[in-house]
Amino acid sequence: MTDSSHDDKTRTTDSDAAAINQRQSAKTALFWDESFLWGLIAYETLSALDADFDLVTAADIREGALDSYDILFVPGGWASNKIKALRTDGVERIRSFVENGGSYLGFCGGAGLALAHENGLALAPIGRKPTHMRVPSFSGKIELRELASKHPMWDGIAEGSSFYAWWPGMFSVQKTDGIKILARYGEPEEGSYVADLMVEPSVDWDRHEHEYRTNLDPARIKSEPAVIETTYGAGRVLLSYLHFETPEDSLGHRVLLNMLSYLGSGKKPLSKEHAPDSQAKATPSPIVGDSAKAATATRALEATTLDLIDFGEELGLWFWRKPWIIQWLRGVRGIEYCTLYIMLRTLSGLVSEQADDNVHLRSALEEVYPLVISFTDNAKKLLELEKRAIGQGYITPLKSDDPEIQALREKLFSNAKSFGGSFKDILDKIDALVLVLLRSR
Numbered sequence: 001m002t003d004s005s006h007d008d009k010t011r012t013t014d015s016d017a018a019a020i021n022q023r024q025s026a027k028t029a030l031f032w033d034e035s036f037l038w039g040l041i042a043y044e045t046l047s048a049l050d051a052d053f054d055l056v057t058a059a060d061i062r063e064g065a066l067d068s069y070d071i072l073f074v075p076g077g078w079a080s081n082k083i084k085a086l087r088t089d090g091v092e093r094i095r096s097f098v099e100n101g102g103s104y105l106g107f108c109g110g111a112g113l114a115l116a117h118e119n120g121l122a123l124a125p126i127g128r129k130p131t132h133m134r135v136p137s138f139s140g141k142i143e144l145r146e147l148a149s150k151h152p153m154w155d156g157i158a159e160g161s162s163f164y165a166w167w168p169g170m171f172s173v174q175k176t177d178g179i180k181i182l183a184r185y186g187e188p189e190e191g192s193y194v195a196d197l198m199v200e201p202s203v204d205w206d207r208h209e210h211e212y213r214t215n216l217d218p219a220r221i222k223s224e225p226a227v228i229e230t231t232y233g234a235g236r237v238l239l240s241y242l243h244f245e246t247p248e249d250s251l252g253h254r255v256l257l258n259m260l261s262y263l264g265s266g267k268k269p270l271s272k273e274h275a276p277d278s279q280a281k282a283t284p285s286p287i288v289g290d291s292a293k294a295a296t297a298t299r300a301l302e303a304t305t306l307d308l309i310d311f312g313e314e315l316g317l318w319f320w321r322k323p324w325i326i327q328w329l330r331g332v333r334g335i336e337y338c339t340l341y342i343m344l345r346t347l348s349g350l351v352s353e354q355a356d357d358n359v360h361l362r363s364a365l366e367e368v369y370p371l372v373i374s375f376t377d378n379a380k381k382l383l384e385l386e387k388r389a390i391g392q393g394y395i396t397p398l399k400s401d402d403p404e405i406q407a408l409r410e411k412l413f414s415n416a417k418s419f420g421g422s423f424k425d426i427l428d429k430i431d432a433l434v435l436v437l438l439r440s441r
Contacts, residue, residue, distance in 0.1 A: 026070035026103075026264025028053035031061075031110070032435055033085040036419075036427060037339045038076030038109070038243075040346055041324070043438065045245040046073075049253060051260060055439060058085040066097040071263045074110030076166070076243065078418040080119040082109065091121055098123055099233030103263035111239035112169050123232045124239060126179060127172040134170040135215045139327075140192020140199070141165075142218075144183040144226055144242070151182055152262040153227075153238070153255055162189050163252050166325075167335075168241035171225045182227040188218045195330045212330060213394070236263055247324060297365045298348040301372050305341040308376045312337065315387045331395040332386045333413060336423055337379065343430045344372070350437035364433055371426050375412065382408040 030046060032039050032055045046053050053073070056065050066072060072094065074082070083091065098104050104123055106114045114123040141162040147154045173179055192199045194216045197208060205217035227240040238259060244252040309326065312318050318328035324342055328334025351361065385405050389395050398415065400406055414420030419427065 026052070026260070027068070028071040028073050028105075028260060028264075029056040029066060029069040030054065031056060031058075031072060031074045031082075032431075033058045034081040035075045035077040035109075036431060037324070037335070037342055038107070040342065040434075041243075041247060042073065042075040042107075042245050045247070045253060045256070049257060055435060057435070058082075058087070058090045061086065061093050062089045064093065066093060066102060069097075069102070071103045071105055071260065072097060073105045074107070074113055075245070076108035076110060079109050079113040080418055082113050083119045083121075094121055095123065095232070098235035098237060101234040103236045104232075104238070105259060105263055106237075106239045107243055107245065108166065108168055108241055111171075111241055114237055114239055115171075123237045124179070124228070124230045125177075126174070126228075126230075129170040129172045132215070135194060135218060135220050137167060137195040137214070137216070137330075138188070138192065138218060138221060139166050139194075141189040142192065142221070142226075142242075143186035143189070145186040145223070146181070146184045148180065148182040151180075151229075152265075153182065153258045155258050156254060157251070157258075160186060161251060163242045163244060163255070164246040164249055165226075165242050166246075170221070170241070171228060171239075173225055173228070178230050180229040181225045182229055183225075184223050185221045185226045187222065192218075193327060194218055196328065211394075238263060247322070294354075294361045294365055295348075295351050297369060298344065298351045301365075301369065302341070302344045302348040304372060304376050305337075305344050308337060308379055309341050311380055312383050315383055317383060317387060329390065331390045331397065332383065333397045336413065336419065340372075340375075340423065340427060340430075343427065343434060347430055347434050347437070350434065350441075353441075354437070361433065364429065368426060368429050371422065371429075375422055375426055378408055378412055382412065 028046070028051060030039070030042055030053050035042070043055065054069075056069075056072075086094070094104070104114060106112075112120070112128055114121050115128050116122040116125055117127050120127075142165055143160050143162045145160060147157065147159050149159075173181070188199045190198075190200050195212060195214075197203060197216065199218060205219075209216045226242055227238075229239070230237045242252070244256040244259070246252055309318075312326075312328075312332075313320075316329075317332050318326040318334055318337075321327035324338075326334055326338045382405065385402060385408070386395065386400075389400055389402055389405060395401075395405075397409075398417065400409070409415070410421065412421050413423050
């Protein structure tokens, strides 16, 4: 996820790495499908922490790979797309895994996936609050209060410590039977954002809520559950709308270590039918390709998408907030463009690591290359139109009275909130290549 211009590697102390080796003997399956940016972040953080983990896909899960693991870690991403990837067989495999003593750890979208709703696994007997009842666009650091002080995940963590939330959902806890609330939200730190508004004392939230036509006041989050725990059969389910794996967040990483240690403390026996490395069989077999040409192509794609990011920045539609995430204006999509660039940046870096000819990389890149070029050309047109529309009045990423804007949006992203359109088609192709190269490391 790094390059020379935007370097944000996770820093981990020797003592942190030693701690996980000493305390975590369990093996973790990191769910890859439909995670994209959040999957990369989780991968890099777990790698930096020297955790014992493998990448597993929905297909692996359907084939029984979870029998080789103690913890399933599901990072962020759209729960609706994750459940589609799993299909009915994958859903049942996860439920059986947890029911028989496995542990489920979910962050943000991974937490939402575990809940009881139309796109959920129903591992936790609670739902999520609908958009009109929550603050859907908070991002940044927020303090946690009412920590369950005796819970192992808070070992070495002080009451009121702050951690990162990135556009979180909200738990809808109607009754607490079988649910442990391990932390509640406190005050957001100054410098965090709601939509494109920086949190600071002078903000008139009532006025902006009227203007933006949505909930914005971060006071609406205060005292709401942020981290919960429940059980499903013999297994533990630990869910957080905070991203404790956020790059550079050493305190969050300590919490993640604590979580893995806690969830792995009741290790379940391995199935006789599956060896610990069975999931590796899912990696496609390499075929000959031209590694030099592949490296040139991926560098060109990385440069093309960075140029798109620069273009939006020049229009004043966003800026780099962290080396891995942009902050965008309301009315345009932002996470999609950023995700595409980070995925291609990662792919370029992985291809440059290859000493030998690799995979079906060359033919795959030949297919992806024109799609990315077409996408970025159309995206620039859309951004220019959206910039003009923002200056004329109210728009949202899903609603505009301009038919040209709507047509381009539908082509590039579909009309859904979740990832879709040609963007999703491109992202899936890149994601598949990144997975193969990560597994071949």
